[in-house]
Amino acid sequence: xxxxxxxxxxxxxxxxxxxxxxxxxxxxxxxxxxxxxxxxxxxxxxxxxxxxxxxxxxxxxxxxxxxxxxxxxxxxxxxxxxxxxxxxxxxxxxxxxxxxxxxxxxxxxxxxxxxxxxxxxxxxxxxxxxxxxxxxxxxxxxxxxxxxxxxxxxxxxxxxxxxxxxxxxxxxxxxxxxxxxxxxxxxxxxxxxxxxxxxxxxxxxxxxxxxxxxxxxxxxxxxxxxxxxxxxxxxxxxxxxxxxxxxxxxxxxxxxxxxxxxxxxxxxxxxxxxxxxxxxxxxxxxxxxxxxxxxxxxxxxxxxxxxxxxxxxxxxxxx
Amino acid sequence: xxxxxxxxxxxxxxxxxxxxxxxxxxxxxxxxxxxxxxxxxxxxxxxxxxxxxxxxxxxxxxxxxxxxxxxxxxxxxxxxxxxxxxxxxxxxxxxxxxxxxxxxxxxxxxxxxxxxxxxxxxxxxxxxxxxxxxxxxxxxxxxxxxxxxxxxxxxxxxxxxxxxxxxxxxxxxxxxxxxxxxxxxxxxxxxxxxxxxxxxxxxxxxxxxxxxxxxxxxxxxxxxxxxxxxxxxxxxxxxxxxxxxxxxxxxxxxxxxxxxxxxxxxxxxxxxxxxxxxxxxxxxxxxxxxxxxxxxxxxxxxxxxxxxxxxxxxxxxxx
Numbered sequence: 001x002x003x004x005x006x007x008x009x010x011x012x013x014x015x016x017x018x019x020x021x022x023x024x025x026x027x028x029x030x031x032x033x034x035x036x037x038x039x040x041x042x043x044x045x046x047x048x049x050x051x052x053x054x055x056x057x058x059x060x061x062x063x064x065x066x067x068x069x070x071x072x073x074x075x076x077x078x079x080x081x082x083x084x085x086x087x088x089x090x091x092x093x094x095x096x097x098x099x100x101x102x103x104x105x106x107x108x109x110x111x112x113x114x115x116x117x118x119x120x121x122x123x124x125x126x127x128x129x130x131x132x133x134x135x136x137x138x139x140x141x142x143x144x145x146x147x148x149x150x151x152x153x154x155x156x157x158x159x160x161x162x163x164x165x166x167x168x169x170x171x172x173x174x175x176x177x178x179x180x181x182x183x184x185x186x187x188x189x190x191x192x193x194x195x196x197x198x199x200x201x202x203x204x205x206x207x208x209x210x211x212x213x214x215x216x217x218x219x220x221x222x223x224x225x226x227x228x229x230x231x232x233x234x235x236x237x238x239x240x241x242x243x244x245x246x247x248x249x250x251x252x253x254x255x256x257x258x259x260x261x262x263x264x265x266x267x268x269x270x271x272x273x274x275x276x277x278x279x280x281x282x283x284x285x286x287x288x289x290x291x292x293x294x295x296x297x298x299x300x301x302x303x304x305x306x307x308x309x310x311x312x313x314x315x316x317x318x319x
Numbered sequence: 320x321x322x323x324x325x326x327x328x329x330x331x332x333x334x335x336x337x338x339x340x341x342x343x344x345x346x347x348x349x350x351x352x353x354x355x356x357x358x359x360x361x362x363x364x365x366x367x368x369x370x371x372x373x374x375x376x377x378x379x380x381x382x383x384x385x386x387x388x389x390x391x392x393x394x395x396x397x398x399x400x401x402x403x404x405x406x407x408x409x410x411x412x413x414x415x416x417x418x419x420x421x422x423x424x425x426x427x428x429x430x431x432x433x434x435x436x437x438x439x440x441x442x443x444x445x446x447x448x449x450x451x452x453x454x455x456x457x458x459x460x461x462x463x464x465x466x467x468x469x470x471x472x473x474x475x476x477x478x479x480x481x482x483x484x485x486x487x488x489x490x491x492x493x494x495x496x497x498x499x500x501x502x503x504x505x506x507x508x509x510x511x512x513x514x515x516x517x518x519x520x521x522x523x524x525x526x527x528x529x530x531x532x533x534x535x536x537x538x539x540x541x542x543x544x545x546x547x548x549x550x551x552x553x554x555x556x557x558x559x560x561x562x563x564x565x566x567x568x569x570x571x572x573x574x575x576x577x578x579x580x581x582x583x584x585x586x587x588x589x590x591x592x593x594x595x596x597x598x599x600x601x602x603x604x605x606x607x608x609x610x611x612x613x614x615x616x617x618x619x620x621x622x623x624x625x626x627x628x629x630x631x632x633x634x635x636x637x638x
Contacts, residue, residue: 157577
């Protein structure tokens with residue numbers, strides 16, 4: 001059987017995940033690769049993708065002729081209709097037509113979308129949000145990504161700039177966010193937000209297991225998991241604070257949109273079991289109109305690291 | 320020519336506005352009528368509409384056979400696909416099939432939707448938001464209504480409960496809102512929110528022209544207009560505060576959705592010229608991601624009291 005495989009990529013600022021899906025949507029080969037961190041403007045966007053896809057074909061043993069399509073999620077503002085990366089914060093891509101060179105090289109269709117949007121799409125098509133019509137997704141990592149499925153379609157707003165749910169402003173006089181505003185959800189509840197809290201508490205002389213774990217303004221999820229397990233007071237406070245603001249943001253977006261389901265994903269959510277979800281659930285009702293709260297589910301994402309890969313698959317399958 | 324007229328209604332808790340549109344979408348007859356205020360559970364929903372429509376036909380001199388369709392906006396949660404009022408805060412309607420009796424009585428199609436959603440629809444089809452694809456609308460009155468046009472369609476979320484933009488939570492420890500939460504936009508920036516501010520300042524012994532203007536927890540827009548014109552300090556502070564929170568809410572929803580345009584309507588916005596808009600514009604950039612702010616317009620609604628009537632017309636015309 002020809003053209004039975006789909007190659008899907010999750011392109012991050014520091015690593016690329018790849019998967020080859022067979023016609024039954026099973027992953028038959030996986031790749032994980034570190035990328036050069038951003039700023040190398042000489043780096044050619046299609047070279048990265050081409051080399052990774054070439055490597056996946058070679059290592060998996062499939063033939064080029066067996067590839068049906070290639071698809072990717074990447075950070076930034078992406079015109080997924082045209083296959084153009086308009087802007088990417090961590091990658092040296094500006095108004096870059098990435099579709100044409102990839103399609104030319106491999107002779108198959110190539111799709112690309114914003115990684116968080118694509119991740120929510122994956123959870124909607126193959127994960128916890130399957131079958132719902134209106135989905136709100138938060139992906140908590142170093143930053144805070146957001147994605148929306150509205151009326152049964154991925155919603156990306158004007159000029160593909162939505163949905164920056166991590167930049168809803170919760171504390172107008174609060175901590176500075178990377179985006180230049182103050183008190184965004186990202187500045188309060190992401191790893192960066194939690195890192196600020198750790199640094200503040202450490203500078204006040206408090207002891208915490210998170211001291212020494214902070215590298216480049218963030219930390220590893222498993223370090224936090226360990227600190228929580230050992231009831232580290234500062235780590236617990238940081239998570240309580242992150243969940244407090246996630247609960248407020250969740251309540252506001254539930255009232256504003258009346259979605260069917262809100263989901264939380266990302267390494268830190270996943271590695272902590274239901275710690276985040278339970279804290280959010282304990283508080284969120286305070287910020288939801290009861291009549292709207294009654295008809296919305298609030299759950300953790302189900303696909304873990306694979307949500308972007310499955311979302312990329314869905315971009316192929318649903319075309 | 321038969322069936323050339325459309326009858327459109329804006330059904331409020333205290334008054335009904337009606338208009339007869341001709342085939343050129345001109346209003347040829349208007350009606351304004353006080354309704355009994357809510358709570359009279361014996362009051363029959365279709366009786367209200369039927370009597371108003373009957374009166375409009377009689378007074379305008381058109382014939383029943385010249386009516387093409389009837390359409391209405393009303394407060395509450397409304398299944399506009401089925402023509403069922405699921406819940407209405409100020410009207411004694413619960414899971415009420417209103418379409419069937421009206422269509423039976425007049426023999427023409429009847430459409431109904433939530434008044435704020437329908438008002439935003441009117442501004443989108445015939446007003447300031449014409450031609451845009453993603454529209455966010457705030458209607459500031461006694462309460463604070465919200466409406467969304469997303470991807471070129473009215474968006475009402477799960478079970479028709481969206482879009483309660485007035486109940487995004489901005490101050491979790493702030494003033495109590497009618498919905499039971501604290502610090503909703505409505506509790507801060509609507510007439511009810513401003514009224515709380517006036518009452519607080521009056522109880523502190525401050526003098527204001529708004530003293531004596533407050534009836535049933537609200538006030539008339541023209542009283543505020545006059546106080547602003549005479550540079551009443553407390554009135555100015557209340558508007559500054561209302562616009563401060565409107566700016567934060569607007570920034571958050573702009574970041575979350577990336578709309579093409581945000582519009583403000585409602586009596587108090589309209590009667591104050593550009594006072595609200597200018598104050599919001601002076602502050603909103605602080606709460607918007609610059610890259611998203613670049614592609615969104617922020618304007619006042621254009622149709623005044625007629626936005627719901629035009630939205631109701633659009634429900635007929637676009638069917």
